[in-house]
Amino acid sequence: MANSGDDSQSRPTLNDPHFEGFPEAPEIFSWIEEIVGFGVRRPGYEGDFNCQEWIKNKFNEFGLVEVKGEEVPLNIWQENGASLKVYLLDNPSIFVDVPAYPLPFSKPVENFQAPLRHLESTDFPNGDFVALDKVQLSEVPLQFFRSLATSYFDPENEFDSLVQTLPFGQRFTEVLAPAMNIGAKGFIGVLDGFPWLTKEYYVPYDGIIRDIPAIWVDKEAGSKITELMGRGEVIASISVKGRNYSGSSQNIVASLKGKEDKWIIIGSHHDAPWASAVEDGTGIAMVLAQAKYWSKTAERKYNMMFLLTAGHMSGGAGTRKFIETHNELLKDTVIEIHLEHAANECRGENGNLIATGEPECRWWFTSEIEELQKSVASAISAENLKRSLILKPDIFMEHPPTDGGFFHLAGVPILDFLTAPMYLFDKLDTLDKVDVNGLLPISRAVVRVIEDL
Ligand SMILES: [Zn+2]
Incomplete structure (x- = not known):
């Protein structure tokens, strides 16, 4: 073409x-x-x-x-911030306290506590647990979009080499679905694969109220949490200030x-x-x-x-x-x-x-x-x-x-x-x-x- x-x-x-x-x-x-x-x-x-x-x-x-x-x-959805503390079950004096941001239309809670698991884990506890997931923004070579186009205007032939980072990961706005499908009662999303440091990601914005507390944290906070999870059973304590009406x-x-x-x-x-x-x-x-x-x-x-x-x-x-x-x-x-x-x-x-x-x-x-x-x-x-x-x-x-x-x-x-x-x-x-x-x-x-x- x-x-x-x-x-x-x-x-x-x-x-x-x-x-x-x-x-x-x-x-x-x-x-x-x-x-x-x-x-x-x-x-x-x-x-x-x-x-x-x-x-x-x-x-x-x-x-x-x-x-x-x-x-x-x-x-x-009206929010007033969120907070997260993650501590070792055996020794609560060892903990990380990280900045967090609530997912739109999620559930407001005060100190909801439950064991934390990676989403891909196979060992989920009986009873409540919080799932930890990582989000990576999708990268698409513009050659691919060009191949879908009816026509295009690219006088400098930039589409040959450009790669675009989209504002979504693979799940688009369905970021909570996998965690909710396995019965998680809370969600922590690490904005890991973002080219900048952020926790302020206003997704999902579909207006659908989801009945679990859910927060985003930045990749630095994600590393601290993952490190602590490597040291033994950890408990996540989530607070979300907000209101759905x-x-x-x-x-x-x-x-x-x-x-x-x-x-x-x-x-x-x-x-x-x-x-x-x-x-x-x-x-x-x-x-x-x-x-x-x-x-x-x-x-x-x-x-x-x-x-x-x-x-x-x-x-x-x-x-x-x-x-x-x-x-x-x-x-x-x-x-x-x-x-x-x-x-x-x-x-x-x-x-x-x-x-x-x-x-x-x-x-x-x-x-x-x-x-x-x-x-x-x-x-x-x-x-x-x-x-x-x-x-x-x-x-x-x-x-x-x-x-x-x-x-x-x-x-x-x-x-x-x-x-x-x-x-x-x-x-x-x-x-x-x-x-x-x-x-x-x-x-x-x-x-x-x-x-x-
Ligand atoms: Zn717009």
């Missing part, structure tokens, strides 16, 4: 008046700074609520109509009228695991950029809806709810475009993450409509968006692994842009991780695709 054909000669150039009025990169980046400034934006948190109000204000400021919040019921959040929607009574939906999610810049500060900002641009354009062929959903970090609750309640609208939807994660590639160094100055591999999940696939390929090359892969929606699973993936299952044509940097669920998703240079070209590629429709 060859690189996608480049017909950018016939298309507007970068300085074409065609794009006049499109927000500049510093403005888009300043929105991301404001979003990060709200603090942790998990469902039910004040930061997410303030972000929703701010989005409504922006939509109103741009002159969009029917700006509103639509209620989304969801499970809320049913609550609600809001999808924020707004519209612009077009000439024809059909719809283009442009979406992302407003919640996040942390005060995250990439996930999904960049997505919100790219949706706002489209909203601002199209609000100033007289030539709108179709109606446009801008959608920022709730509860991506609670099982994608917002997108599910939107699809459930807007059946009629979806029948008249020409395309749903989801924009998430304009991310810098990073490497681990001395326990930290350093941006390499290059973008993370760009995934463009595109419905199998030939004209659409061609239009996307042509927009990518016109905007010189290197490291891009055009992928069929169901290439990895039933639907694309994005907040917008459910639209594919609802039969709506989609274009889902996202990247999957290894730090996506980590506290270190900070402003330095934003692919600032990509914000404008990605946005303009989307404009080109919409104009082709």
Whole structure:
């Protein structure tokens, strides 16, 4: 398969008046700074609520109509940290006390104590025990992803040698399943195969409440625990401060009228695991950029809806709810475009993450409509968006692994842009991780695709 054909000669150039009025990169980046400034934006948190109000204000400021919040019921996980002490059964004065972080939607406990076993052990005690597992992030040669792609844009032939570290291990979000299947009453996950030192891994985020106390520890803590386990029977004492409850959040929607009574939906999610810049500060900002641009354009062929959903970090609750309640609208939807994660590639160094100055591999999940696939390929090359892969929606699973993936299952044509940097669920998703240079070209590629429709 060859690189996608480049017909950018016939298309507007970068300085074409065609794009006049499109927000500049510093403005888009300043929105991301404001979003990060709200603090942790998990469902039910004040930061997410303030972000929703701010989005409504922006939509109103741009002159969009029917700006509103639509209620989304969801499970809320509120945590206030965790702790772990592991001691020798025969001599409790020999112990390790290590920093720990609770798994979302796990069970809050105070000093739950039980013998500790490696998950792969065959010698489980009668009665309660805690399972210790290790997580290694998956590494995938980009040659492999390229082999799955419909087409790709890789002018520097980097896919030949690049290897991407994904933000998941082999079990994706099913990290607790093996421990629960063997009857463990507690879980300690060592973030062993991570290129940086962390315990703050916001996974699983499927919104499913699991009835065991569960914590993450970093690899240094993992070594200390394993060493102690080598000295005899050990007891783990776990505390998790948190609360699971049913609550609600809001999808924020707004519209612009077009000439024809059909719809283009442009979406992302407003919640996040942390005060995250990439996930999904960049997505919100790219949706706002489209909203601002199209609000100033007289030539709108179709109606446009801008959608920022709730509860991506609670099982994608917002997108599910939107699809459930807007059946009629979806029948008249020409395309749903989801924009998430304009991310810098990073490497681990001395326990930290350093941006390499290059973008993370760009995934463009595109419905199998030939004209659409061609239009996307042509927009990518016109905007010189290197490291891009055009992928069929169901290439990895039933639907694309994005907040917008459910639209594919609802039969709506989609274009889902996202990247999957290894730090996506980590506290270190900070402003330095934003692919600032990509914000404008990605946005303009989307404009080109919409104009082709
Ligand atoms: Zn996201």
